[in-house]
Amino acid sequence: MEKDILNNSVDRSWIEKWKKPITISGPCSAENEQQLLETARRLDHTYVQIFRAGIWKPRTKPNNFEGIGKEGLRWLKKVKKHTGFLVATEIANAEHVKLALSFDIDVLWIGARSTASPFTVQEIADSLEGVEDKIILVKNPIHPDIELWIGALERLFIKGVRKLGIIHRGFSPYKKLKYRNQPNWNLLLEFHKILPRIPRICDPSHICGNKEGILDIAKIAYHFQYDGLMIESHCDPENAWSDAQQQITPEQLLDILKKLTVSKNYTNKTKNDLNSLRILIDEIDENIIALLSERMKISKQLGILKKSYDISILQPDRWKKIMNKSILLGKKLGLSEKLLEGFFKLLHQESINIQNKI
Ligand code: PEP
Ligand code: MN
Numbered sequence: 001m002e003k004d005i006l007n008n009s010v011d012r013s014w015i016e017k018w019k020k021p022i023t024i025s026g027p028c029s030a031e032n033e034q035q036l037l038e039t040a041r042r043l044d045h046t047y048v049q050i051f052r053a054g055i056w057k058p059r060t061k062p063n064n065f066e067g068i069g070k071e072g073l074r075w076l077k078k079v080k081k082h083t084g085f086l087v088a089t090e091i092a093n094a095e096h097v098k099l100a101l102s103f104d105i106d107v108l109w110i111g112a113r114s115t116a117s118p119f120t121v122q123e124i125a126d127s128l129e130g131v132e133d134k135i136i137l138v139k140n141p142i143h144p145d146i147e148l149w150i151g152a153l154e155r156l157f158i159k160g161v162r163k164l165g166i167i168h169r170g171f172s173p174y175k176k177l178k179y180r181n182q183p184n185w186n187l188l189l190e191f192h193k194i195l196p197r198i199p200r201i202c203d204p205s206h207i208c209g210n211k212e213g214i215l216d217i218a219k220i221a222y223h224f225q226y227d228g229l230m231i232e233s234h235c236d237p238e239n240a241w242s243d244a245q246q247q248i249t250p251e252q253l254l255d256i257l258k259k260l261t262v263s264k265n266y267t268n269k270t271k272n273d274l275n276s277l278r279i280l281i282d283e284i285d286e287n288i289i290a291l292l293s294e295r296m297k298i299s300k301q302l303g304i305l306k307k308s309y310d311i312s313i314l315q316p317d318r319w320k321k322i323m324n325k326s327i328l329l330g331k332k333l334g335l336s337e338k339l340l341e342g343f344f345k346l347l348h349q350e351s352i353n354i355q356n357k358i
Contacts, residue, residue, distance in 0.1 A: 001154045001157070001158070003150070003194055003195060006150075006153060006154060006157050006195065006198075007194075007195045007196065007197050007198070008197065009157070009162065010157075010162060010164050010195075010197050010198055010199075011162040011163045011164075012197060012199055013163075014135050014163045014199075015165065015199045015227050015228065018049050020225070020227055020228070021221070021222060021226055021227060021228045021229055021260075022049045022050070022201075022227065022228035022229075023047050023048045023049060023050075023228065023229050023230075023231065023253075023257060024048075024049070024050040024051075024052050024088060024107070024201065024228065024229070024230040024231075025043055025048050025050075025051065025052060025230070025231050025232070025233045025250070025253055026039055026040065026043070026051040026052040026053045026088075026232070026233060027039055027052075027053050027054075027232060027233065027234040027235075027240065027247065028053075028054055028057075028205075028232050028234070028240060028241075028242045028243035028246075028247060029053065029054045029055075029057055029065065029067060029068065029240070029241050029242045029243075030053040030054065030055055030067075030068050030072035030075055030076065030089075031068065031240075031241050032068075032075075033074075033075040033078065035234070035235055035236070036053055036072075036075045036076065036078075036079050037075075037078065037079060037082065037083075038235040039051075039233060039234055039235040039250060040079045040082070040083045040085060041082075041083060042235060042249070042250035042251065043083075043085070043233065043250045043253070044250070044254050044257075045083075045084070045085075047253075047254060047257045047258075048085065048253075049085070049086065050085060050086045050087070050088050050106070050107055051076075051079055051080075051083065051085035051086070051087050051088065052087075052088040052089070052107075052230065052232075053072065053075075053076060053079075053087075053088075053089060054067055054089060054090050054242070055067050055068060055069060055070070055072040055073060055076070055089045055090070055096075055100075056069065056089075056090060056091070056092060056096055057090075057242055058090075058092065058111050058113050058114070059242075064242075065241045065242055070099055072089075073089070073099060073100065073102075073103035073105065074103065076089060076103065076105060077103050077104065077105075080104075080106070086106040086107055086135075087105055087106055087107065088105065088106065088107035088108070088109060088135075088137075089105055089107075089108065089109070090108075090109050090110070090111045091108045091109070091110065091124060092110070092111060092113075092114045092120065092124075093120065093123055093124065094123050094124065094126065094127035097124055097127040097128060098127060101131065101134070105134075106134065106135060107134070107135040107136075107137060108128075108134060108135070108136050108137070109136070109137040109138070109139060109167065110124060110136070110137070110138045110139060110152065111139055112139040112140060112141060112142045112169055112181075112206075113142060114139075115138055115139055115140065115141040115142075115148070115149060115152050116141035116142050116143065116145075116148065118148070118151065118152075118155075121151075121152045121155050121156075122155055124156075125155040125156045125158070125159045125161070126159065128156065128159055128160075128161055129159040129160060130159075130160055131160070131161065132160060132161075132162065132163075133163075134161075134163065135163040135164075135165065136156055136161050136163065136164055136165075137164070137165045137166065137167050137201065138152050138153055138156070138164070138165070138166050138167065139166075139167040139169050139203070140166070140167065140168055140169060140170075140171065142171060142172045142181075143171060143172065144171045144184050144187050146187060146190060146191055146194070149166070149191070150191075150194070150195065153166070153195075153198065164198060164199070165198065165199035165200070165201055165227070165228075166191070166198055166199070166200055166201065167201045167202070167203050167230055168183065168184075168188050168200065168201070168202045168203065168207075168221075168226075169181060169203040169206040169207060169230075170182050170183045170184070170203075170206060170207035171183075171184055173290075175290065175294065176209075177286060177289070177290040177293075178213070178286060179207055179208060179209065179213070180206065180207065180208060180209025180210075180246070181206055181207050181209070182207075182287075183207050183217065183220075183283070184283070185220065185224065185279055185280055185283055186280055186283065188200070188224070189224070189276075189280075192224075199227040199228065200226045200227050200228075201226060201227060201228040201229060201230050202217065202218065202220075202221030202226045202228075202229055202230070203229070203230040203231070204217035204218050204221070204229065204231055205230070205231050205232040205243070205246045205247070206232075206243075206246070208246060209245065209246050210245055210246055211237075211245070211246060211247070211248050211252070214231060214246075214248065214256060215256050215259060215260070218231070218256060218257075218260055219260060220279055222260050223272070223275060223276070223279065224276070224279075229257075231248070231253055231256070232246060232247045232248070233247060233248055233249060233250050233252075233253045234247040234248075234249070235249070235250070237249060292347075295347070295351075296350065296351070296354060299350075299351040299354050299355060300354050300355070300358070302351075302355065303354060303355030303356075303357075303358040304358055306355065307358055313352055313355045313356060314352065319348060322344065322348070323341070323344055323348075326340055326344050327340045327341065327344075
C-alpha cells in the first residue's frame, strides 16, 4: 500500500479539536464501578480528555487477574455519561470489538502483543469494517519493527478506519536496565518521517513500569511534540489489581501535567535541535552501558571457568582475534581505528581485572 495514501487520508480531526498534548488517563484495569467512577471524577477536565480502563488484560503469565470482562463496559459507559469523558479500552479480538461497539466505547486500542500478530490485527480490522466514528489507536508491537506497525495501520485503513493514531509504549528488553519497556525515540522519529500525519501518543507508564520516571518520559514526548500522552491513574494505586507499581493518583497526574506545560520551549530552535540529538545520544549511551554490564557478567563467568580448569587468564591468541575482528567490523561502520583500539584495550583490561579478582 502507498504510504502517502495512508498518510494523507488519516483523519486528525479527532485529536486536533483539543490543545496539544491531549491526555488519556484512567486505571490499568477496571476493577469495579466505584473505582472507575471515583478515578474519573478526580481527573481534571482541563488536562484529561479521554478516560481509559482495561477490560480484557493481556498478562505475561497465567493465573493472574485477566480483566473483569464485559461487565466493565457497562461501568465505562456510566463514566462517559456521568463525567463527559470519551472512554477507551483495549480490544484483542473480534468478540471484544463487537462488545465494545455495542457499549458505544469511543476509543479502542490494540495492545502491543496484539499488534505483533498480523492474524489478530486482521481479525480486528475485519470486525471494524465500515466503522467510521470510532478512534482506533495502535500500540507499537513489542519488538521494534516499523513495517509491522505500519502494516497494522494499513489493515485498519483498508477496512475504512480513518480516525487512527499510534501509541509508543516501549519495546520489550531482554534485560531490564532502567525501563520496563525500552523507549526508542529514534524509531519513533523515523516513523514520524514516514507518516507525519498519524497522531502520536506516548505511554510513559508502560515505558517506565514505575511512577518515578513518568515525568521525564513525558517531557521527552513533549519535546518531540507528540500529540498526546497515555498515563495510568487509579484512585488507590497501591491496591490496584494490575500494574500497581506504575499507577499514580489523579492528583499526582495533574501535578505531572502542570510541570510539563511549564517546561514548554518550542521557541528556541537551536536549543531544540541540540536537545533532540542529545536525547538520542542518551538513549544509545544507556544501551551501551547495559551491554557493557552484560559483557562483564559473562567475563566473570569465564574467569570462574578458567580458574576451575586451571587455564591462564591472559589468552593472547583470543585477544588478538577479538581486536582484529572488532577493528574490521568497526571500520566498516565508519569508526576510527584509534577509537576501536582504545575502547577494546580498556574493555580487555577490565575483563582481566575482573578475572584476576576471582
Ligand atoms: C495497558 O495499556 O494496560 C497494556 C496492557 O498495554 P501494553 O499493550 O502496552 O502492554
Ligand atoms: Mn497497564
